[in-house]
Amino acid sequence: MGLILLVEDEPGAVALMRRYVENSSPDHTFAAFPKAAEALSYAVEHKVDLIILDIQLLDYRGTELARQLRAMPEYRFTPILFTTELAGEELSAYREIKCYDFLVKPFTEAEFHKAFRAALAMGEQMLAAPEILRIEQKQFLFEYEIGTILYMESFGKRIVIHTAQNGGRMVADQISGYSLAKLLDMAPQNRLLQCHKSFLVNPAHISKIDKANRLLYLKGCETAIPIGEKYQKAVFERERP
Incomplete structure (x- = not known):
């Protein structure tokens, strides 16, 4: 059973993506936090398999949280999906943080499932590959x-x-x-x-x-x-x- 970490400060978006995850992969556990600092503390205590980050958060930017996670050896290659309302920001995310993919809000369930399943598959390949x-x-x-x-x-x-x-x-x-x-x-x-x-x-x-x-x-x-x-x-x- 894998663990999905969602960092999102809009309750409606959290509920929507929770339903999308449950429909796409019911065996995964889902943890959601509205603030980056809370999510970082959780990631330190639990091994997360996929991270979904909103770029705009309550306390600080999701890209900064991603940098902090990437600095941890266990999350150097963990798949990260960004969600954003600003389509231009995903370019810096690709270059600086090496996120796996991004979703521009509002996105459909089909778009979410495609990116979500591809990111999970990439994570599994990274685990199976030599260190x-x-x-x-x-x-x-x-x-x-x-x-x-x-x-x-x-x-x-x-x-x-x-x-x-x-x-x-x-x-x-x-x-x-x-x-x-x-x-x-x-x-x-x-x-x-x-x-x-x-x-x-x-x-x-x-x-x-x-x-x-x-x-x-x-x-x-x-x-x-x-x-x-x-x-x-x-x-x-x-x-x-």
């Missing part, structure tokens, strides 16, 4: 499947990402404009582990931890990764994925 870390570099977007990442090493303003490819071949890519802390936040929860101020590792690849010398070793990788004193407790607790 991906997406990194923007100028006009390019690089995608790394989390399972292939061995470790990341920081060299000041430059970070090297080491991945394992088919056949055991290792590849090292350089990126800029990101910190290890930012990359750790961008990755799915608990899928990367900071073991040193200059290193992130994928705990699924840890083969051995040398506690005496504060070193860890990764499967298929000859490099010994240092363990910083600040991070050793977290590393030792995650010795096995």
Whole structure:
């Protein structure tokens, strides 16, 4: 059973969309809030599968709420549908927030069902797909499947990402404009582990931890990764994925 979050301050629109959701997908649970702050608190406490946002809200704009949700790892790729009476605003929503679709009020039940079902299908595809870390570099977007990442090493303003490819071949890519802390936040929860101020590792690849010398070793990788004193407790607790 999925959870739909609606943020809408018009009671009539809430009742209408609640009926549309029930007609389209009766197995889904429906939660509605008139204010963005209330919806954000709810989303923190509950895992939401689809978000429907009115751009104009009582306390602040729905686009700002969407930005806050997108900043949370669990909602980075959750489908968002915008509803608006101002047809020009959906363009900025597409560019800035990467919403899935928009509905211009007043919309019909058929229009709602089409966008709603397509957004749910997209969400299901995202869940079924491999976990991906997406990194923007100028006009390019690089995608790394989390399972292939061995470790990341920081060299000041430059970070090297080491991945394992088919056949055991290792590849090292350089990126800029990101910190290890930012990359750790961008990755799915608990899928990367900071073991040193200059290193992130994928705990699924840890083969051995040398506690005496504060070193860890990764499967298929000859490099010994240092363990910083600040991070050793977290590393030792995650010795096995």
